[in-house]
Amino acid sequence: MAWTYYQRALAMIMIITGSFNTLCVKYADQQIVPGQDGQLRHFNHPYMQSLFMFIGEMICLLVFKIIFCYYTRLRNGYEDRSNLTKGSRTFNPLVLIIPAACDVVATSINYIGLNMTYASSFQMLRGAVIVFTGILSVGFLNKKLNRREWLGITFVIFGLLLVGLSDFITMQNQKVNTNSVLTGDLLIISAQIITAVQMVVEEKYTTGQDIPALQVVGWEGVYGFIGICLIMIPLNFIYVIPPFADNSRGTLEATIDAFIQIANCDRLLMAIIGIIFSIAFFNFAGISVTKELNATTRMILDSIRTIVIWIFSLTLQWQTFHYLQLIGFFIIFIGMSCYNNIVIPQLIKKCQCRLRHLNFSVDEEQVINTAADYLEETH
Structure with missing residues:
Protein backbone atom coordinates (compact mmCIF):
# COMPACT_ATOMS: atom_id res chain seq x y z
CA MET A 1 0.00 0.00 0.00
CA ALA A 2 1.36 3.43 -0.98
CA TRP A 3 2.15 5.92 1.76
CA THR A 4 0.09 9.08 2.10
CA TYR A 5 1.72 12.52 2.08
CA TYR A 6 1.15 12.71 5.84
CA GLN A 7 2.95 9.41 6.42
CA ARG A 8 5.86 10.48 4.22
CA ALA A 9 6.10 13.74 6.11
CA LEU A 10 6.16 11.86 9.43
CA ALA A 11 8.97 9.61 8.17
CA MET A 12 11.06 12.58 7.04
CA ILE A 13 10.45 14.46 10.30
CA MET A 14 11.45 11.40 12.31
CA ILE A 15 14.73 10.87 10.43
CA ILE A 16 15.73 14.55 10.33
CA THR A 17 14.82 15.52 13.89
CA GLY A 18 16.11 12.25 15.35
CA SER A 19 19.50 12.74 13.69
CA PHE A 20 19.56 16.41 14.69
CA ASN A 21 18.80 15.55 18.31
CA THR A 22 21.70 13.10 18.69
CA LEU A 23 24.08 15.53 16.97
CA CYS A 24 22.92 18.38 19.25
CA VAL A 25 23.55 16.28 22.36
CA LYS A 26 27.03 15.31 21.17
CA TYR A 27 27.77 18.90 20.12
CA ALA A 28 26.80 20.12 23.60
CA ASP A 29 29.07 17.47 25.16
CA GLN A 30 32.04 18.79 23.19
CA GLN A 31 31.67 22.43 24.22
CA ILE A 32 34.46 23.57 26.56
CA VAL A 33 33.02 26.35 28.73
CA PRO A 34 33.95 27.93 32.11
CA GLY A 35 31.72 26.73 34.92
CA GLN A 36 30.95 27.79 38.46
CA ASP A 37 34.62 27.79 39.49
CA GLY A 38 35.79 29.59 36.34
CA GLN A 39 37.68 26.52 35.02
CA LEU A 40 37.26 25.42 31.38
CA ARG A 41 35.47 22.08 31.19
CA HIS A 42 33.38 20.04 28.78
CA PHE A 43 29.61 20.24 29.27
CA ASN A 44 29.34 16.93 31.14
CA HIS A 45 25.75 17.09 32.41
CA PRO A 46 23.82 14.05 31.08
CA TYR A 47 21.02 14.36 33.65
CA MET A 48 20.45 18.00 32.76
CA GLN A 49 20.31 16.98 29.10
CA SER A 50 17.68 14.41 30.06
CA LEU A 51 15.77 17.18 31.81
CA PHE A 52 15.82 19.31 28.66
CA MET A 53 14.60 16.32 26.67
CA PHE A 54 11.58 15.88 28.92
CA ILE A 55 10.86 19.62 28.69
CA GLY A 56 10.68 19.11 24.94
CA GLU A 57 8.24 16.25 25.41
CA MET A 58 6.10 18.35 27.77
CA ILE A 59 5.75 20.94 25.01
CA CYS A 60 3.84 18.32 23.01
CA LEU A 61 1.10 18.22 25.67
CA LEU A 62 0.80 22.01 25.59
CA VAL A 63 0.59 21.96 21.79
CA PHE A 64 -2.11 19.27 21.97
CA LYS A 65 -4.21 21.35 24.38
CA ILE A 66 -3.92 24.46 22.20
CA ILE A 67 -4.82 22.63 18.97
CA PHE A 68 -7.68 20.73 20.62
CA CYS A 69 -9.17 23.91 22.10
CA TYR A 70 -8.91 25.61 18.69
CA TYR A 71 -10.65 22.76 16.86
CA THR A 72 -13.30 22.50 19.59
CA ARG A 73 -14.19 26.17 19.19
CA LEU A 74 -14.79 25.60 15.47
CA ARG A 75 -17.68 23.29 16.47
CA ASN A 76 -17.48 21.22 13.31
CA GLY A 77 -16.16 18.00 14.87
CA TYR A 78 -12.74 18.40 13.27
CA GLU A 79 -11.04 17.49 16.56
CA ASP A 80 -12.23 13.92 15.95
CA ARG A 81 -10.87 13.85 12.38
CA SER A 82 -7.53 15.61 12.68
CA ASN A 83 -4.45 13.39 12.83
CA LEU A 84 -3.14 15.55 15.68
CA THR A 85 -6.13 15.27 18.02
CA LYS A 86 -8.26 12.25 17.08
CA GLY A 87 -8.29 9.33 19.49
CA SER A 88 -9.39 8.42 22.99
CA ARG A 89 -9.63 11.24 25.51
CA THR A 90 -10.87 9.10 28.40
CA PHE A 91 -7.69 7.09 29.01
CA ASN A 92 -5.95 7.02 32.39
CA PRO A 93 -2.64 8.96 32.17
CA LEU A 94 -1.27 6.84 35.04
CA VAL A 95 -0.68 3.96 32.61
CA LEU A 96 2.22 5.99 31.23
CA ILE A 97 4.07 6.33 34.57
CA ILE A 98 6.06 3.08 34.29
CA PRO A 99 7.12 3.72 30.65
CA ALA A 100 8.10 7.26 31.66
CA ALA A 101 10.16 5.95 34.60
CA CYS A 102 11.97 3.55 32.26
CA ASP A 103 12.52 6.44 29.86
CA VAL A 104 14.12 8.54 32.63
CA VAL A 105 16.61 5.82 33.56
CA ALA A 106 17.38 4.75 29.99
CA THR A 107 17.81 8.30 28.67
CA SER A 108 20.12 9.30 31.53
CA ILE A 109 22.33 6.24 31.02
CA ASN A 110 22.29 6.77 27.25
CA TYR A 111 23.46 10.36 27.61
CA ILE A 112 26.23 9.34 30.02
CA GLY A 113 27.38 6.79 27.45
CA LEU A 114 27.10 9.25 24.56
CA ASN A 115 29.30 11.69 26.46
CA MET A 116 32.00 9.01 26.63
CA THR A 117 31.82 7.43 23.15
CA TYR A 118 31.17 8.32 19.49
CA ALA A 119 27.79 9.58 18.25
CA SER A 120 27.55 6.99 15.45
CA SER A 121 28.48 4.14 17.82
CA PHE A 122 25.79 5.40 20.21
CA GLN A 123 23.18 5.14 17.49
CA MET A 124 24.34 1.73 16.26
CA LEU A 125 24.61 0.20 19.74
CA ARG A 126 21.00 1.15 20.38
CA GLY A 127 20.16 -1.70 18.01
CA ALA A 128 20.76 -3.98 21.01
CA VAL A 129 17.22 -3.15 22.09
CA ILE A 130 15.97 -5.83 19.67
CA VAL A 131 17.93 -8.52 21.52
CA PHE A 132 16.56 -7.60 24.94
CA THR A 133 13.02 -6.91 23.67
CA GLY A 134 12.89 -10.36 22.09
CA ILE A 135 14.12 -12.08 25.25
CA LEU A 136 11.76 -10.13 27.52
CA SER A 137 8.83 -10.78 25.17
CA VAL A 138 9.41 -14.50 25.58
CA GLY A 139 9.51 -14.20 29.39
CA PHE A 140 6.73 -11.70 30.08
CA LEU A 141 4.45 -11.68 27.03
CA ASN A 142 4.63 -15.45 26.43
CA LYS A 143 5.70 -14.76 22.87
CA LYS A 144 7.33 -17.55 20.91
CA LEU A 145 10.13 -16.39 18.63
CA ASN A 146 10.48 -18.21 15.31
CA ARG A 147 13.72 -19.09 13.54
CA ARG A 148 13.74 -15.85 11.55
CA GLU A 149 13.55 -13.76 14.72
CA TRP A 150 16.30 -15.75 16.45
CA LEU A 151 18.42 -15.37 13.32
CA GLY A 152 17.84 -11.61 13.43
CA ILE A 153 18.91 -11.45 17.08
CA THR A 154 22.07 -13.42 16.22
CA PHE A 155 22.94 -11.01 13.40
CA VAL A 156 22.41 -8.00 15.68
CA ILE A 157 24.71 -9.44 18.37
CA PHE A 158 27.43 -10.13 15.80
CA GLY A 159 27.06 -6.61 14.36
CA LEU A 160 27.33 -5.07 17.84
CA LEU A 161 30.56 -6.97 18.45
CA LEU A 162 32.00 -5.56 15.22
CA VAL A 163 31.01 -2.01 16.20
CA GLY A 164 32.68 -2.48 19.58
CA LEU A 165 35.80 -3.85 17.89
CA SER A 166 35.92 -0.89 15.48
CA ASP A 167 35.71 1.51 18.45
CA PHE A 168 38.59 -0.30 20.15
CA ILE A 169 40.78 -0.14 17.02
CA THR A 170 39.91 3.54 16.47
CA MET A 171 40.87 4.33 20.06
CA GLN A 172 44.21 2.59 19.63
CA ASN A 173 44.98 4.64 16.51
CA GLN A 174 43.88 7.95 18.05
CA LYS A 175 45.34 7.20 21.49
CA VAL A 176 41.98 7.91 23.12
CA ASN A 177 41.08 6.83 26.67
CA THR A 178 40.12 3.21 25.98
CA ASN A 179 38.38 2.61 29.30
CA SER A 180 36.19 5.68 28.88
CA VAL A 181 34.93 4.80 25.39
CA LEU A 182 34.36 1.12 26.17
CA THR A 183 32.54 2.06 29.39
CA GLY A 184 30.35 4.38 27.34
CA ASP A 185 29.55 1.58 24.88
CA LEU A 186 28.66 -0.79 27.72
CA LEU A 187 26.44 1.85 29.36
CA ILE A 188 24.55 2.36 26.10
CA ILE A 189 23.99 -1.38 25.71
CA SER A 190 22.85 -1.58 29.36
CA ALA A 191 20.39 1.24 28.75
CA GLN A 192 18.77 -0.82 26.01
CA ILE A 193 17.68 -3.33 28.66
CA ILE A 194 15.64 -0.57 30.32
CA THR A 195 14.33 0.55 26.93
CA ALA A 196 13.29 -3.03 26.18
CA VAL A 197 11.40 -3.15 29.50
CA GLN A 198 9.68 0.11 28.49
CA MET A 199 8.62 -1.33 25.12
CA VAL A 200 7.30 -4.54 26.68
CA VAL A 201 5.32 -2.62 29.31
CA GLU A 202 3.89 -0.28 26.65
CA GLU A 203 2.87 -3.27 24.53
CA LYS A 204 1.21 -5.01 27.48
CA TYR A 205 -0.65 -2.08 29.05
CA THR A 206 -1.07 0.66 26.45
CA THR A 207 -1.54 -1.23 23.18
CA GLY A 208 -5.13 -0.96 22.01
CA GLN A 209 -5.72 2.39 23.70
CA ASP A 210 -6.15 4.88 20.90
CA ILE A 211 -4.30 7.73 22.62
CA PRO A 212 -3.33 10.78 20.51
CA ALA A 213 0.42 10.79 19.87
CA LEU A 214 0.91 14.31 21.24
CA GLN A 215 -0.74 13.30 24.49
CA VAL A 216 1.40 10.18 24.89
CA VAL A 217 4.61 12.15 24.39
CA GLY A 218 3.36 15.01 26.56
CA TRP A 219 2.34 12.89 29.56
CA GLU A 220 5.56 10.88 29.43
CA GLY A 221 7.36 14.23 29.39
CA VAL A 222 5.48 15.41 32.49
CA TYR A 223 6.25 12.26 34.46
CA GLY A 224 9.81 12.18 33.18
CA PHE A 225 10.39 15.82 34.13
CA ILE A 226 9.13 15.23 37.67
CA GLY A 227 11.18 12.05 37.98
CA ILE A 228 14.47 13.52 36.76
CA CYS A 229 14.04 16.58 39.00
CA LEU A 230 13.65 14.31 42.04
CA ILE A 231 16.61 12.17 41.00
CA MET A 232 18.91 15.14 40.50
CA ILE A 233 18.51 16.32 44.10
CA PRO A 234 20.65 13.51 45.61
CA LEU A 235 22.90 13.41 42.51
CA ASN A 236 24.09 16.93 43.37
CA PHE A 237 25.59 15.51 46.58
CA ILE A 238 27.11 12.22 45.37
CA TYR A 239 30.84 12.66 44.71
CA VAL A 240 32.48 10.49 42.03
CA ILE A 241 35.64 10.51 39.95
CA PRO A 242 35.98 11.38 36.23
CA PRO A 243 34.80 10.55 33.63
CA PHE A 244 31.48 10.21 35.48
CA ALA A 245 31.92 13.67 37.03
CA ASP A 246 33.66 16.49 35.20
CA ASN A 247 32.12 19.56 36.81
CA SER A 248 33.09 22.20 39.37
CA ARG A 249 31.67 20.21 42.31
CA GLY A 250 32.87 16.71 41.36
CA THR A 251 29.39 15.25 41.81
CA LEU A 252 27.27 13.10 39.50
CA GLU A 253 25.32 16.24 38.59
CA ALA A 254 25.90 19.93 39.28
CA THR A 255 22.76 21.80 38.29
CA ILE A 256 24.00 25.33 39.02
CA ASP A 257 27.26 24.63 37.21
CA ALA A 258 25.27 23.48 34.15
CA PHE A 259 23.20 26.67 34.00
CA ILE A 260 26.33 28.82 34.40
CA GLN A 261 28.02 27.00 31.51
CA ILE A 262 24.93 27.47 29.33
CA ALA A 263 24.84 31.18 30.18
CA ASN A 264 28.54 31.53 29.28
CA CYS A 265 28.25 30.01 25.78
CA ASP A 266 25.76 30.96 23.06
CA ARG A 267 26.62 27.84 21.03
CA LEU A 268 25.82 25.65 24.00
CA LEU A 269 22.52 27.48 24.49
CA MET A 270 21.59 26.89 20.84
CA ALA A 271 22.44 23.19 21.21
CA ILE A 272 20.15 22.93 24.26
CA ILE A 273 17.33 24.64 22.37
CA GLY A 274 17.94 22.19 19.51
CA ILE A 275 17.69 19.26 21.96
CA ILE A 276 14.39 20.50 23.37
CA PHE A 277 12.55 21.07 20.10
CA SER A 278 14.08 18.21 18.08
CA ILE A 279 13.11 15.61 20.70
CA ALA A 280 9.55 16.95 20.74
CA PHE A 281 9.17 16.56 16.96
CA PHE A 282 11.05 13.25 16.93
CA ASN A 283 8.93 11.55 19.59
CA PHE A 284 5.70 12.86 18.09
CA ALA A 285 6.72 11.61 14.64
CA GLY A 286 7.88 8.27 16.06
CA ILE A 287 4.64 7.50 17.89
CA SER A 288 2.60 8.75 14.91
CA VAL A 289 4.54 6.42 12.59
CA THR A 290 3.72 3.52 14.93
CA LYS A 291 0.00 4.43 14.84
CA GLU A 292 -0.19 5.25 11.12
CA LEU A 293 2.03 2.39 9.92
CA ASN A 294 3.59 0.05 12.49
CA ALA A 295 6.39 -0.28 15.03
CA THR A 296 8.52 -2.12 12.49
CA THR A 297 8.60 0.87 10.16
CA ARG A 298 9.52 3.09 13.09
CA MET A 299 12.47 0.86 13.96
CA ILE A 300 13.75 0.81 10.39
CA LEU A 301 13.47 4.60 10.07
CA ASP A 302 15.35 4.87 13.35
CA SER A 303 18.16 2.78 11.87
CA ILE A 304 18.29 4.97 8.75
CA ARG A 305 19.17 8.02 10.83
CA THR A 306 22.25 6.09 12.00
CA ILE A 307 23.70 6.64 8.52
CA VAL A 308 22.97 10.38 8.72
CA ILE A 309 24.64 10.67 12.14
CA TRP A 310 27.64 8.65 10.99
CA ILE A 311 28.15 10.83 7.89
CA PHE A 312 27.96 14.03 9.95
CA SER A 313 30.35 12.60 12.57
CA LEU A 314 32.90 11.83 9.87
CA THR A 315 32.38 15.20 8.17
CA LEU A 316 32.83 17.11 11.43
CA GLN A 317 35.85 14.91 12.26
CA TRP A 318 34.33 13.72 15.52
CA GLN A 319 35.71 10.29 14.63
CA THR A 320 37.71 8.55 11.92
CA PHE A 321 36.39 6.08 9.36
CA HIS A 322 36.84 2.37 10.00
CA TYR A 323 35.42 -0.26 7.67
CA LEU A 324 34.44 -2.57 10.55
CA GLN A 325 31.88 -0.04 11.76
CA LEU A 326 30.30 0.05 8.31
CA ILE A 327 30.20 -3.75 8.16
CA GLY A 328 28.81 -3.87 11.70
CA PHE A 329 26.04 -1.42 10.80
CA PHE A 330 24.94 -3.45 7.77
CA ILE A 331 24.94 -6.67 9.79
CA ILE A 332 22.83 -4.96 12.49
CA PHE A 333 20.49 -3.68 9.77
CA ILE A 334 20.18 -7.20 8.31
CA GLY A 335 19.43 -8.53 11.79
CA MET A 336 16.76 -5.89 12.38
CA SER A 337 15.24 -6.63 8.98
CA CYS A 338 15.14 -10.37 9.68
CA TYR A 339 13.64 -9.86 13.13
CA ASN A 340 10.92 -7.56 11.78
CA ASN A 341 10.38 -9.58 8.59
CA ILE A 342 10.93 -6.70 6.18
CA VAL A 343 13.37 -5.67 3.43
CA ILE A 344 15.80 -8.63 3.48
CA PRO A 345 13.23 -11.46 3.97
CA GLN A 346 10.96 -9.84 1.38
CA LEU A 347 13.82 -9.61 -1.15
CA ILE A 348 14.63 -13.27 -0.54
Missing part, protein backbone atom coordinates in the same frame (compact mmCIF):
# COMPACT_ATOMS: atom_id res chain seq x y z
CA LYS A 349 10.98 -14.24 -1.09
CA LYS A 350 10.86 -12.23 -4.34
CA CYS A 351 14.04 -13.91 -5.57
CA GLN A 352 12.61 -17.32 -4.70
CA CYS A 353 9.39 -16.53 -6.56
CA ARG A 354 11.33 -15.40 -9.64
CA LEU A 355 13.51 -18.51 -9.56
CA ARG A 356 10.39 -20.70 -9.33
CA HIS A 357 8.85 -18.76 -12.22
CA LEU A 358 12.00 -19.20 -14.31
CA ASN A 359 12.15 -22.92 -13.50
CA PHE A 360 8.48 -23.26 -14.41
CA SER A 361 9.09 -21.42 -17.69
CA VAL A 362 12.07 -23.65 -18.50
CA ASP A 363 10.07 -26.80 -17.70
CA GLU A 364 7.17 -25.56 -19.80
CA GLU A 365 9.50 -24.82 -22.71
CA GLN A 366 11.03 -28.30 -22.45
CA VAL A 367 7.56 -29.89 -22.53
CA ILE A 368 6.62 -27.87 -25.62
CA ASN A 369 9.87 -28.77 -27.38
CA THR A 370 9.44 -32.45 -26.52
CA ALA A 371 5.88 -32.39 -27.82
CA ALA A 372 7.00 -30.68 -31.02
CA ASP A 373 9.73 -33.26 -31.57
CA TYR A 374 7.26 -36.06 -31.01
CA LEU A 375 4.85 -34.60 -33.58
CA GLU A 376 7.62 -34.30 -36.14
CA GLU A 377 8.63 -37.90 -35.61
CA THR A 378 5.06 -39.18 -35.93
CA HIS A 379 4.55 -37.27 -39.18
